Amino acid sequence: DVKVTQSSRYLVKRTGEKVFLECVQDMDHENMFWYRQDPGLGLRLIYFSYDVKMKEKGDIPEGYSVSREKKERFSLILESASTNQTSMYLCASSTTSEWNEQYFGPGTRLTVT
């Protein structure tokens, strides 16, 4: 079974802090994704990566950056957290050889105060 883990289930940070959210997958998937989910707005793609050190912007990349130094790990960075970044953050992974079926982690509920 594919396993996608995220470093924290709940996180509370202050405005202006630098925040790191980490995601690890154990199935050697080449593709990894970061989404945020908000009531009424659904899931929106922030960034994705199709290989180590490769990244592409999704629909809402402003205020975020990402890092993928190893194939199994994909980090989302909030350079200077703001209250409008309070949200549920979901990581996913997929492999092209399985029709890109995406597998999700448990999510991180981030609150910025």
Next chain:
Amino acid sequence: KQEVTQIPAALSVPEGENLVLNCSFTDSAIYNLQWFRQDPGKGLTSLLLIQSSQREQTSGRLNASLDKSSGRSTLYIAASQPGDSATYLCAVGMDSSYKLIFGSGTRLLVRP
């Protein structure tokens, strides 16, 4: 631009009923379609993936169908149980892209 719609937004049924959840999309040039389940405050669990060349997929009490020409997919749940209560999301993967475009979900309540 691809748009994915799920109707109804919420559904309440008595235990044991067979039910159908609907998903429609505007652009038929899709790569795949995936159905997910999400429990409150949790991540998404993949239920079924239908490749663009397939018409349906089955897993246990779940059956998903795909009609690309009409831009529709349905998720059929047989003999519903209270444990099926969750939000069900469909998502479409487009050609030459890894991105999924999500519908807004159907919130299902199965009453004992």
